[in-house]
Amino acid sequence: MAQYQYDVGVIGSGPAGLAAAFAAKALGKSVVIIEQYLWGGTCPNYGCDPKKILLSAVEGIRRQSAMQGRGLQGYSKINWSDLMTYKQGYVDAVEPRKVRGLDEAGVTRLYGHSEFINADTMIITDTADTVTATDWVIAVGQRPKKLDFPGSELTQDSEDFLNLPDLPDDVTFIGAGYVGVEFATITNAAGAHTRVVTHGHSALRDFDQTLVKQWITETQEAGFDWYFDATVVKIEQTDTKKLLVSLDDGTQFQTDRVFVTAGRVGNADKLGLETAGITYNEADIPVDDYLRTSNPHVYAIGDVGGSPAPKLVPTGNYEGRYVAQLIVQKITDPIAFPTMPAVVFGSPRIAQTGIPVAAAEQLGYRVTDVDMSQVITFYRYHDNARIRTVLDQNGRVVGASVIAMEAEELINYFVTAINDKRTLADTQANIYAYPSLGSEFGAFY
Numbered sequence: 001m002a003q004y005q006y007d008v009g010v011i012g013s014g015p016a017g018l019a020a021a022f023a024a025k026a027l028g029k030s031v032v033i034i035e036q037y038l039w040g041g042t043c044p045n046y047g048c049d050p051k052k053i054l055l056s057a058v059e060g061i062r063r064q065s066a067m068q069g070r071g072l073q074g075y076s077k078i079n080w081s082d083l084m085t086y087k088q089g090y091v092d093a094v095e096p097r098k099v100r101g102l103d104e105a106g107v108t109r110l111y112g113h114s115e116f117i118n119a120d121t122m123i124i125t126d127t128a129d130t131v132t133a134t135d136w137v138i139a140v141g142q143r144p145k146k147l148d149f150p151g152s153e154l155t156q157d158s159e160d161f162l163n164l165p166d167l168p169d170d171v172t173f174i175g176a177g178y179v180g181v182e183f184a185t186i187t188n189a190a191g192a193h194t195r196v197v198t199h200g201h202s203a204l205r206d207f208d209q210t211l212v213k214q215w216i217t218e219t220q221e222a223g224f225d226w227y228f229d230a231t232v233v234k235i236e237q238t239d240t241k242k243l244l245v246s247l248d249d250g251t252q253f254q255t256d257r258v259f260v261t262a263g264r265v266g267n268a269d270k271l272g273l274e275t276a277g278i279t280y281n282e283a284d285i286p287v288d289d290y291l292r293t294s295n296p297h298v299y300a301i302g303d304v305g306g307s308p309a310p311k312l313v314p315t316g317n318y319e320g321r322y323v324a325q326l327i328v329q330k331i332t333d334p335i336a337f338p339t340m341p342a343v344v345f346g347s348p349r350i351a352q353t354g355i356p357v358a359a360a361e362q363l364g365y366r367v368t369d370v371d372m373s374q375v376i377t378f379y380r381y382h383d384n385a386r387i388r389t390v391l392d393q394n395g396r397v398v399g400a401s402v403i404a405m406e407a408e409e410l411i412n413y414f415v416t417a418i419n420d421k422r423t424l425a426d427t428q429a430n431i432y433a434y435p436s437l438g439s440e441f442g443a444f445y
């Protein structure tokens, strides 16, 4: 039963916790970081990165099919088992790399589930070691939401999906947010019959619905089966090892696997926060403009932090660095977020940043809507790209929505334009390589 004392204690080693720990250490503090599962957290182990590897095969298939009859003949097939081995090779290297990085930086690592026993001390429940810190940074992230209905124990979650050993013939996702549509994109391209059951009559509710509509049409053409305005109310195992799924509207179908992709809940409920005088809710821990919880020496950042920023990796990185600088009093201002991009890695992708198109009219802003499909960079892959840009009264770019195969790259040009307060004409201040996404961005209006 050891007792430790540090300047800064960080709970959770995902992108947010690591950013805070490295930054606080570099700024001269003694730092301890506690992790209960995989070093590196969700993103590199069972989130963004493994998903993006699976999507690499999808990109290959997508480009091939776009070129059929346009000079390319014949299709490749995704070999699921090889793809999973490739993905696992990346994931297996994550933990040793994170551990080495922390050790080299001189950040103390402790392993195990931790909970507050008073306002400034945590206990690691497995070892009963206690850790006291002057300032605590909570970065424990979120976990997949579970649904409760008869047979819900037969469902699986996003981590199960990213470790799926074999590709089933028929797969169902409950929920059409980021996770559901990205995973459905993967199973569809890999050759599984793919179904998505979701509340509401559309998908990706926070994205530009004009582009989402175009995207849904493309997925229907690719073979997705959509069940809108619906939810699953029962799942039964059949004699043939299939799952019989019943929806609330009476529809029934048989499938091999059902994944719940219906959102995420915060890990704040397992931290003994009541003991430390910290309030929380199902999603996250409310914070003020300095990312302080209701206990001023305890900060909450990343997915479990209640700041208004989207729950994405760049947010955790940014908030982690901010909190470290605040703790050493290198900065004293409240946090201010630059414009942030959000990308759904479907096929094609949808991305957006800044003021959403839906809010433009109310604010008196102008929206340009440009079909880019005939422009060389998009035409060559038969990519039905479209860019919708929001301009303020001075003609400055304040928002953009994009659908394109490489939307995640294209949107970054808009991020820069917005942060630099540029008008569309100002975008020609830079000369980009031609032909490329950059040159199309600089010339599209």
Ligand SMILES: Cc1cc2nc3c(=O)[nH]c(=O)nc-3n(C[C@H](O)[C@H](O)[C@H](O)COP(=O)(O)OP(=O)(O)OC[C@H]3O[C@@H](n4cnc5c(N)ncnc54)[C@H](O)[C@@H]3O)c2cc1C
Pocket: 011, 012, 013, 014, 015, 016, 017, 034, 035, 036, 037, 038, 039, 040, 041, 042, 043, 046, 047, 048, 049, 051, 112, 113, 114, 115, 139, 140, 141, 142, 158, 179, 267, 270, 271, 301, 302, 303, 304, 311, 312, 313, 314, 316, 345
């Ligand atoms: C399938 C999927 C795909 C995603 N794709 C993207 C993407 O493409 N781009 C993007 O920007 N974001 C993506 N995200 C979101 C991204 O993964 C998160 O925003 C990010 O990981 C949040 O970082 P974090 O540090 O706040 O939390 P996490 O990465 O979740 O890390 C929290 C850590 O805290 C640990 N922990 C929890 N409780 C305790 C405790 N009591 N004691 C000790 N340790 C504890 C956990 O084990 C975990 O390691 C994706 C998420 C998922 C699920």
Ligand SMILES: NC(=O)c1ccc[n+]([C@@H]2O[C@H](COP(=O)([O-])OP(=O)(O)OC[C@H]3O[C@@H](n4cnc5c(N)ncnc54)[C@H](O)[C@@H]3O)[C@@H](O)[C@H]2O)c1
Pocket: 147, 174, 175, 176, 177, 178, 179, 180, 182, 197, 198, 199, 200, 203, 204, 205, 230, 231, 232, 261, 262, 263, 264, 310, 311, 312, 342, 343, 344, 345
């Ligand atoms: N590309 C990325 O950046 C990326 C990728 C994956 C995840 N993420 C992060 O993970 C978070 C969680 O993503 P998510 O897709 O799990 O959640 P989400 O909140 O984005 O979407 C949940 C979906 O499930 C539906 N739903 C909820 N309950 C349902 C029910 N009982 N029956 C049917 N449908 C139901 C909702 O209507 C919605 O469509 C995101 O908000 C984001 O922060 C980001």
